[in-house]
Amino acid sequence: MGENAVEQTLTQLRVLDDRPHARSTPSTAPRTLADLYRDHRQRMVRLAVLLVDDPATAEDVVQEAFAGLHRHWSSLRDEEAAVAYLRTAVVNGSRSVLRRRRTARDYVPPHQVNARSAESLAMLSAEHQAVVDALATLPPRQREVLVLRYYGGLSEAEIAEATGITRGTVKSTASRALDAVGRVMNNPGGS
Incomplete structure (x- = not known):
């Protein structure tokens, strides 16, 4: 399973999310x-859901990203810059959410669990759910x-730009993450 299952699952989600009109030829x-x-x-919401694991929170993160884009609209040079701005804003907004959650966990009993929505569970096969x-x-x-x-289908350079880390850190972080996912998936009991 491991690395291959992660690549297949996330790539399949990306393919399902691509819309023909999002890649249409530019008009005049x-x-x-x-x-x-x-x-x-929708693609930004799915990205945020994968980062924060909560559809309602993901919607909020994306709304804030679009509000920020609106505020900076006149200073953006083109559509690619706008999409890069949105992606970075979603990553940063997701980080803020996760920081607030971590702080809140200090005050919440550890036995409380965030349950995934029935919709999100039904959309995934058992193997895909294991990856998520x-x-x-x-x-x-x-x-x-x-x-x-x-x-997201981003290159190492694009990930580095979106997250504010170096390309080498992206590469080593991806390697460690894939190893960790493989260990979790090969040891589902978590002993």
């Missing part, structure tokens, strides 16, 4: 914020790197 009219919202919102569950055990940076690489 300039793209608007509404066009970007329509074409990229294994991702949830990773430290935030490792999860970010794997999600951006295999779900």
Whole structure:
């Protein structure tokens, strides 16, 4: 299982998420914020869900990213820069959510569990669910790197830019994360 299952699952999610209109040929009219919202919102939400593991929180993170894009709209040079801005904003917003969760856990009894929605569970096969569950055990940076690489389809350089870490750190983090996911998946009991 391990690395191959992670790649297949996240790549399959990316393929399912790609929409024909999001990759359409550019028209003569300039793209608007509404066009970007329509074409990229769902993909950004899925990215955030993989990072924060909660659909409602992911929606909030993406809404904040689009609000930030609106505030900086006039200073962006093109659509690619806008999408890169959104991706970085979603990663940073997800990090903030995870930091707040970590702080909140200090005050919440450890036996409380965040349950995944029935919709998200029904959409995944058992093997895919095992991969998503294994991702949830990773430290935030490792999860970010794997999600951006295999779900986001980003290169090491793009991941480095989106996360604010070096390319070498991206590479070593991805390697450690894949090893950790493989160990979790090969030892589902967690002993």
